[in-house]
Amino acid sequence: METTVTKKTERLIGKPIRRREDPRLITGTATYVEDIELPGMHYAAVVRSPHPAADIKGIDTGAAEQHPGVVAVYTGKDIDHLGAVPCGISLPDLRIPHHHLLAQDRVYYVGHPVAVVVANDRYIAADAVDLVEVEYEPTDSVSEPEEALEAGAPAVHAEWPDNVAFTHHQEGGDIEKAFAEADVIVKERIVSQRLAPSAMEPRGTVASWNSGDESLTVYSSTQIPHILRTLMAGVLGLPEHKLRVIAPEVGGGFGSKCELYPEEALTAFIAMKIGKPVKWVLTRRDEFLATIHGRGHIDYYELAAKKDGTMLGLKVKIIQDVGSFHMLLTPAMPTLSVLMLPGLYRFKNVHADVVGVFTHRMATDLYRGAGRPEATHGIERMVEVLAAELGMDPVELRTKNFVPPSDFPYDTPMGVSYDSGNYAAILEKAVQTVGYSQLREEQQEARRQGRLMGIGIATYGEICAFGPSPALPTGGWESATVKIEPSGQVTVMTGVSPHGQGSQTTFSQIAADELGVDIDDIVVTHGDTSTVQHGVGTFGSRNTAVGGTALVLAIRELKEKIETYGAMLLESDDVSYAAGVCTCNKTGKTVTLGEIAMTSWTGPTYPANTQPGLVATNYWEPPNFAFPFGAHIVVSEVDRDTGEVAIQRYLAVDDCGKVINPLLVDGQVHGGVAQGLGQALYEQVVYDDTGQLVTGEYMDYALPKAAMVPTIETDRTETPSPVNPLGVKGVGEAGTIAASPAVVNSVVDALSHLGVRHIDMPLTPEKIWKLVQQGGSA
Amino acid sequence: MKISGSRLLDLDQEQCYRALQDPSVLERCMPGCRSLVRVGEDTYAMKMKMALASISGLFDGKVRIADRNFPHSFRLLVEGSGRIGFLKGDGLLQLTPENGGTSVGYEGEVRVGGTISAVGQRLMDTTSKMMIKRFFDKLAESLTPPQQ
Amino acid sequence: MIPQEFNYSRPGTVQEAVDLLADGEAKVLAGGMSLIPLMKLRLSAPEHVVDLGRIPDLSRITENGGSLHLGALLTHHQVATSALVQEKCPLIAETASHIGDAQVRNMGTLGGSAAHADPAADYPAALCALEAKVRLVRRDSERVVGIGDFFVDALTTAVEPEEIITELILPVEEAGTGVSYQKLRQPASGFAIVGVAARVRKDGGRVAMARVGVTGLAASAYRATGVEALLEGSEGSQADVAAAAAAVDEGIEAISDLHASSDYRRHVARVYTARAIQAAL
Known part of the structure; x- marks a missing residue:
């Protein structure tokens, strides 16, 4: 593995610097929520509903309360004065059921929290959970969203018998005209199944109440410490300035920790009630039940085109499985899909109808890609269906329809503006690298031999680097504070809250280059609302583009101050700062950053009209999103006797704008591809027809293991984003977005001569075998 | 989950019908049944310990007999809940004379919830078949007069 | 948890x-x-x-007069990598190498897998094909049970609560015997959706001996004696193998779950039986 020895004069941006987070992570010295021990710690455990829908007839907490070591048991009536689990999205006809921290008189999904037990020992707490007697009267439930929409289906919420949670409509261009002018219209029902985000560290919270100053400290495994503080203060009715939230080491989130969960607020509530610190950590079993799921789409696509392959317009109906309650951003998920419906193609007519549906299931919300994978999967499948219909090569069809490089910034019919790109070039690069025309010849030969070989292409564009503030209920800016310590070392406090992305490394590289100091002289901290100025958090591939830019701008402001101090020390009015040294441009005399920093803090004299100290804070709001893009190509072979899929090659060519650290970009692509491939081939959250979650453990929920992920070849083009001064776009979600259509396209391609046009994920061997059987022995 | 099947018992139809509704017979033959106490017309409270190798759990439940049509058919409703989950079964039993004995056909649905369904789906089918088999094996054994 | x-x-x-x-x-x-x-x-x-x-005594590997004695506490990794096991009883070594993942192979044991009798576990297929014997010890006595009487039903074996398995006794493979274990993996657990273990020996152009063990298809692992009977005495041609493999699910009530229906399992069992026999031939 390549490592880079850093010198002050060497630029680090673009270098494969090893992750500065890893020593603590791989030596077990990182501090996760579970590692936090406070004197007098108590433990909370949650009693959950085994029923998807039931009235609660009574709860007997007596036996649990009398169990030695148990200090309290709380049920719905104890918390009904507290605020609801928040939904931060507004849509004109959005229906938001009141989402109590604990069930009141009804449960709405398997796993719904009904009571919480607190004990002085976590084993006792777990035992006492079993002692809480809840009398349920089960009622009919509805699990499938399309069934929930049917007349007469059980109402999830009695006040809305149609089970419609929201609708959303967006259109651009003239869809009727486009379809009237079309030579061909292809249609498909495409499902993006529910997935479990599966962060390596389960959710967990520790809360500690100081009754002396009436302040609360909350450690939580979260991606959004500052937002969590605002939300939690609201739910608890606690003044926000009395609440400190700390995101300690967080072991992944993939969007699932971008929430205020009931248990987080309950843990805080209990700590305030009993006056002792309380820890609650979710088990993996409960993680499946009670952490948000991703995706959950049933989409109906119609794509209109001319005979020559010119795509004219797209009609889509999206059915979003909401679950029984909204979480923080749930209703926004399908609206993000809508923004990306046209993909990289230049047709101007799009018509999208979304309906969010209540079901007796855990809520869906953001999971790596969050709305964009569904849209990309849809358009990239439809392009293949159209190519098959027209008998056109899918590369040629795509290239014919791409937005040309001359059209950027490109205004899409969905009202967003693609910042920069060269789509034909990246597909061409992928096609050349993989040896596409030769693969097509091999495929012909394989078919002659009776083998089922497939070549799958997916191109994608994604909307990321969230984002301008109108797009986010949280504000779309990010912040950085840069402080030069008296000895000259640098402390960066960022408002983002990385949890596996490696942003301490990339931000160190950025700061090292901007300030011209050694990377070892930089520390990047984050995640504590008491020490970090303020922040939005980490999601939507925004850290580097938005948080990194705030950092650059803070340093640039600071450099002016450094030069002011340098000028005073050098007794010159013509100085310049570079590479850790301020130089008098007339005499060549220098002072170091360390000397300047010490003077700035300790004096004895300061420049006129200049405050002591070297600290600068910047809050930066991007003028637009950034739009990375790429082309992935997958070669697969299907075992015609069993339907098993073997991925033989996986090529990912991505353009995430300017690359800060290629090692981390590759890592993000690898991890993202593994998750997208997991969706394509293996993963699915399954509720049975009685509303029971039957994939409740990794025994049945098939997360891809390392041995199941093929070697991933990576390559790049680099098209800088004009949106931010770093020119970066984002890469956190790209792999996930591209992989599922690339894999599915490959397998469908392997079966296309048997008349197969579409297969829903996951591509289980049985599903494929049945299709091969139906296709005969062609 | 739907279950169905049939089992030939070496008893005449009327004996068979009575045996299948005799609480003492059910108590003896239902796998894991610890006690069956009459609590009302055709209704019994049941305590059972489900045990399958290392897996075990105590269930409190109810057994109800309905839609009697002597000696042809009746419905058996079983429900139970415990720490590891709940189960609910509703089955129609039909008795027809066959080869001097009686064929007991059963057709119904079993619903299982909680931990057992969340982590045990792959064993559910096998286990329910096994439980039914054990029930009929026990029944056949207990109804056959000991051979001298 | x-x-x-x-x-x-x-x-x-x-x-x-x-x-x-x-x-x-x-x-x-x-x-x-x-x-x-x-x-x-x-x-x-x-x-x-x-x-x-x-208990140190339970991790021994010994050869004794045509039999290989494997201590019940041998980990899958130990069974898979032992040179003696690979030489004397390659089928059990090969099967062990397909179990779960590296972590499971380093912790899980031969005796534990046999005693748990998961309907989808890998070892039971090989143990059936090998006609293994299981030594069961209790306080005052011990007995040896043939594998045909050992696996009773799903998660149910002949082991009584007072007993432990101390060793499994496997035949030392005769020269000229080919073996193979082939499985379709359940992607979540690594268990077999269907797994087939085969041992075949040809003599004078005919199949003189065939043993086939199957896991994953039924409530418990079994020997596919119908397949064996069809194969023995045949020339072992591709057609012979296909015809024999088609009998693998005869009289079997096939399992169905989230990952595979019973019809698909039956089909895969036939395919994998043919593959295992072909590979062994």
Whole structure:
């Protein structure tokens, strides 16, 4: 593995610097929520509903309360004065059921929290959970969203018998005209199944109440410490300035920790009630039940085109499985899909109808890609269906329809503006690298031999680097504070809250280059609302583009101050700062950053009209999103006797704008591809027809293991984003977005001569075998 | 989950019908049944310990007999809940004379919830078949007069 | 993921272990790959756990007059990588190498897998094809049970609560015998959707001996004697193998679950039976 020895004069941006987070992570010295021990710690455990829908007839907490070591048991009536689990999205006809921290008189999904037990020992707490007697009267439930929409289906919420949670409509261009002018219209029902985000560290919270100053400290495994503080203060009715939230080491989130969960607020509530610190950590079993799921789409696509392959317009109906309650951003998920419906193609007519549906299931919300994978999967499948219909090569069809490089910034019919790109070039690069025309010849030969070989292409564009503030209920800016310590070392406090992305490394590289100091002289901290100025958090591939830019701008402001101090020390009015040294441009005399920093803090004299100290804070709001893009190509072979899929090659060519650290970009692509491939081939959250979650453990929920992920070849083009001064776009979600259509396209391609046009994920061997059987022995 | 099947018992139809509704017979033959106490017309409270190798759990439940049509058919409703989950079964039993004995056909649905369904789906089918088999094996054994 | 309270004993010898088990109330812990997850989920709540993990006598590999004796506590990794096992009984070594993942292979044990009798476990297919014998020891006596009487039903074996498995006795493979284990993996658990173990020996152009063990298809692993009968005496041509393999699910009630329907399992069992036999031939 390549490592880079850093010198002050060497630029680090673009270098494969090893992750500065890893020593603590791989030596077990990182501090996760579970590692936090406070004197007098108590433990909370949650009693959950085994029923998807039931009235609660009574709860007997007596036996649990009398169990030695148990200090309290709380049920719905104890918390009904507290605020609801928040939904931060507004849509004109959005229906938001009141989402109590604990069930009141009804449960709405398997796993719904009904009571919480607190004990002085976590084993006792777990035992006492079993002692809480809840009398349920089960009622009919509805699990499938399309069934929930049917007349007469059980109402999830009695006040809305149609089970419609929201609708959303967006259109651009003239869809009727486009379809009237079309030579061909292809249609498909495409499902993006529910997935479990599966962060390596389960959710967990520790809360500690100081009754002396009436302040609360909350450690939580979260991606959004500052937002969590605002939300939690609201739910608890606690003044926000009395609440400190700390995101300690967080072991992944993939969007699932971008929430205020009931248990987080309950843990805080209990700590305030009993006056002792309380820890609650979710088990993996409960993680499946009670952490948000991703995706959950049933989409109906119609794509209109001319005979020559010119795509004219797209009609889509999206059915979003909401679950029984909204979480923080749930209703926004399908609206993000809508923004990306046209993909990289230049047709101007799009018509999208979304309906969010209540079901007796855990809520869906953001999971790596969050709305964009569904849209990309849809358009990239439809392009293949159209190519098959027209008998056109899918590369040629795509290239014919791409937005040309001359059209950027490109205004899409969905009202967003693609910042920069060269789509034909990246597909061409992928096609050349993989040896596409030769693969097509091999495929012909394989078919002659009776083998089922497939070549799958997916191109994608994604909307990321969230984002301008109108797009986010949280504000779309990010912040950085840069402080030069008296000895000259640098402390960066960022408002983002990385949890596996490696942003301490990339931000160190950025700061090292901007300030011209050694990377070892930089520390990047984050995640504590008491020490970090303020922040939005980490999601939507925004850290580097938005948080990194705030950092650059803070340093640039600071450099002016450094030069002011340098000028005073050098007794010159013509100085310049570079590479850790301020130089008098007339005499060549220098002072170091360390000397300047010490003077700035300790004096004895300061420049006129200049405050002591070297600290600068910047809050930066991007003028637009950034739009990375790429082309992935997958070669697969299907075992015609069993339907098993073997991925033989996986090529990912991505353009995430300017690359800060290629090692981390590759890592993000690898991890993202593994998750997208997991969706394509293996993963699915399954509720049975009685509303029971039957994939409740990794025994049945098939997360891809390392041995199941093929070697991933990576390559790049680099098209800088004009949106931010770093020119970066984002890469956190790209792999996930591209992989599922690339894999599915490959397998469908392997079966296309048997008349197969579409297969829903996951591509289980049985599903494929049945299709091969139906296709005969062609 | 739907279950169905049939089992030939070496008893005449009327004996068979009575045996299948005799609480003492059910108590003896239902796998894991610890006690069956009459609590009302055709209704019994049941305590059972489900045990399958290392897996075990105590269930409190109810057994109800309905839609009697002597000696042809009746419905058996079983429900139970415990720490590891709940189960609910509703089955129609039909008795027809066959080869001097009686064929007991059963057709119904079993619903299982909680931990057992969340982590045990792959064993559910096998286990329910096994439980039914054990029930009929026990029944056949207990109804056959000991051979001298 | 927190088990209920239980008593824990760690005997140092087989005798100490069976003394602890004599009341029939304790549960035996070997590698813990099945029992510990069940206990953490509270699906299993034994009051007393007897951990065999530190009994040195149970990890031996010995050859004795045409038989290979494998201690019950040998890990899958040890069985897979032992040069002696690979040479004398390659089928069990090959099967061990397909179990679960590296972590499971380093913890899970031969005896534990046999005793748990998961309908989808890999070992039972090979044990059936090998016509293995299982030595069961209790306080005052011991017995040897043939594999045909050992696997009773799903998760149910001939092992009584007072007994432990001390060793599995496998035949030393005759020269000229080919073996193979082929499985379709369940992607989540690594268990077999269907797994087929085959041993075949040809003599004078004809199949002189064929043994086929199947896991995953039925409630418990079994020997596909119909396949064996069709194959033995045939030339072992591709057509012979296909015809024989088609009998693998005869009289079998096939399992169905989330990952594979019973029809698909039957089909895959035929395909994999043919493949295992072909590979062994």
